[in-house]
Amino acid sequence: AQTVTQSQPEMSVQEAETVTLSCTYDTSESDYYLFWYKQPPSRQMILVIRQEAYKQQNATENRFSVNFQKAAKSFSLKISDSQLGDAAMYFCAYRTDMYSGGGADGLTFGKGTHLIIQP
Amino acid sequence: DAGVTQSPTHLIKTRGQQVTLRCSPKSGHDTVSWYQQALGQGPQFIFQYYEEEERQRGNFPDRFSGHQFPNYSSELNVNALLLGDSALYLCASSLDFSGNTIYFGEGSWLTVV
Numbered sequence: 445a446q447t448v449t450q451s452q453p454e455m456s457v458q459e460a461e462t463v464t465l466s467c468t469y470d471t472s473e474s475d476y477y478l479f480w481y482k483q484p485p486s487r488q489m490i491l492v493i494r495q496e497a498y499k500q501q502n503a504t505e506n507r508f509s510v511n512f513q514k515a516a517k518s519f520s521l522k523i524s525d526s527q528l529g530d531a532a533m534y535f536c537a538y539r540t541d542m543y544s545g546g547g548a549d550g551l552t553f554g555k556g557t558h559l560i561i562q563p
Numbered sequence: 564d565a566g567v568t569q570s571p572t573h574l575i576k577t578r579g580q581q582v583t584l585r586c587s588p589k590s591g592h593d594t595v596s597w598y599q600q601a602l603g604q605g606p607q608f609i610f611q612y613y614e615e616e617e618r619q620r621g622n623f624p625d626r627f628s629g630h631q632f633p634n635y636s637s638e639l640n641v642n643a644l645l646l647g648d649s650a651l652y653l654c655a656s657s658l659d660f661s662g663n664t665i666y667f668g669e670g671s672w673l674t675v676v
Contacts, residue, residue, distance in 0.1 A: 553605030
């Protein structure tokens with residue numbers, strides 16, 4: 445079974461600074477997807493960024509980028525120019541590539557990192 | 564374009580009772596998944612429905628069951644409620660097996676007393 449580990453229960457950053465959230469995962473599969481989700485106090489999970497394991501290029505979405513190290517099974521999220529609205533719980537998640545004959549289709553989540561933005 | 568909608572938003576049940584939670588997927592989505600998120604934890608996959616059938620299931624007992632209707636909406640049923648079932652229940656929808664973009668609803672808060 446796949447596991448996702450987020451070793452930072454809480455992170456704090458000054459507004460406009462850069463912060464990196466860590467995520468490692470364990471899998472025996474070669475094809476899969478990795479995600480970062482943001483969960484604000486409203487509790488709705490919002491997709492921040494997605495990475496396909498077969499792509500070597502790191503995904504970017506505006507101020508959000510990832511550092512995907514497949515061999516190390518590491519998938520960190522970098523938030524540049526942090527804004528007050530970025531404050532939330534951030535979850536790293538893993539999903540099997542169904543078209544590769546993977547098993548369960550559900551997302552496997554880490555325990556989350558609480559990101560605090562200091563004004 | 565309505566996103567994923569869930570009802571009810573909050574509810575309180577007594578141990579041993581049964582509960583039904585409802586979910587309408589995002590327009591155009593045909594696959595619905597359910598997750599349980601306990602306080603301070605990440606969501607855990609319960610099961611997924613596609614074409615009105617349960618496709619995959621996580622590590623949850625048979626007390627958790629579901630249904631998908633022809634319009635792709637879905638219900639999650641939990642029987643014989645335990646205190647440990649208190650959690651936020653999230654519904655997620657996606658388009659067919661690809662599921663690469665998965666949208667979540669705001670969840671249903673269940674408190675078992």
